[in-house]
Amino acid sequence: MTTIYVKDGIIQYIQSDGMSIPADEKNRDYRKVMAQDAITPFKRVEIVKPEPEPQIDRLADIEAALLDLAEAIL
């Protein structure tokens, strides 16, 4: 199944059977989906979830997370 995710009417990305397709005219999968969509429109889903707002600096967050992981593995 192919789903086109939009935000404020603009395509953000496409999900289709194990594929995550960027909204990029240079991408052949995007062009193929758009060609099909022009004939039979695919389901569109408006993105409503807010972007994540990390509590702390993202790089520091990743670094701490990796340290946690290393400790967990050890």
Next chain:
Amino acid sequence: MSSPTFRPIPAGSGTGDMTKAVYDTDDSGTVDDSTLWDGEALPSVDDATGGQVLALKSDKSALEFATVSGGASAYGDLTDIPAAIASIDGLTPAANKIPYYTAADAGALMDVPERGNLIINGDFSVAQRGTSFVSDSWRPNSDDSYLLDRWLLLSDGNDIVDVTQIASPFSRSRYALQAEVETANKRFGVCQIIEANTCIPLRGQKISISFAAKTATSKVINNVRVAVLEWTSTADAVTSDVVANWATDLTWATNWAALNTPANLALTTSEQTFKVEDLTVGASCNNLAVFVWVDDTDCAADDILQLGEVQIVRGSTAPEFVATDDIFACMRRNIKLLNTTVATRVFAIGGYTWGDSYADAFAQHPVVMAGGPTCYTFGSLQVMTSTANYDITVLNANSTDSMTLFRVTKSGANSNGESAVMCTKNDGGAHGVYLEAEL
């Protein structure tokens, strides 16, 4: 080298046209004899054992190499050499040109040939997606599908041929592509589309192509054809399925046009190298494609085509194929982040959890890709945290040319900022994550 001796000329023989010869019979440095010769016994230059090396032709027009034991000349006719030389000597030298023979006694100038192959993975050695493609592969052998790196299968329907990387049957490469017919009586071929950065500088220039091909005993495919196509619409936004109609004499998709007139090239069970040379790239070309296909519609199931050593070079002639390691050039269009059937869990990409049901994981691409790629996944993937493993229910890959953010929805909740790794589920199945930015 032994010194030649001169054969004495018979005295008083013959009348008519004559050549007057002079002799220094005592080797004093002074001519002490002269005689007239009527051609009945030809003067010659002999070697130390008396064998003739050079002799005057009977019509006295030139010297020729002598006959041996009453047979043909062992060395050919001296007059042939000036003709061959003259064919080159008559050319006007020019910068960056070299002479070559177009026939035994005719020459021409051509550009200094380039050895650089514009085709990537022309020896089919790079196989990131796998080495065998059938109807139930993660990447099936469907029409308009990229299989071996940079190579696109085009066929008159899906599951027309199985495609496999094989140990090369050709003499200048290690690997080759084999297409084995699955659905009889259908046309099929493989195509590579070359990106605009390479093609636009070729406008107005000469290019040449060569490839090796063969078939197999008792599985014979009679012919292949090759077309070099140019795309004149938006650069790198091509229609990858270059074939508009598979009926007799293929027609090409809009904005694709052939630079040559394809014709059947007869295959045998022995290696052959086919060449199409001296093609001129059009003034509006943005992309080129080479398409090698079987136009015969009498192929039976299991018939085999083996194809290898594909090259396109700038210049009027195709030189001998030289294999190169094209893995990084392939990765500009296709990156295998993960492809494993290992039963244990395989860690792929690190990140962290957020917002209860989500996790982000980041992958820096090992090479900068040609554009934002499509992310292909197969098999069950999970998010592993320090407390539990969760199935991934939705995976969205957010990519630039240099990195990908995998934003996943997982089957259970965590608090913000827990360490997390995107990994395979240890279910014994096949798992894969690929990034593709193919043309």
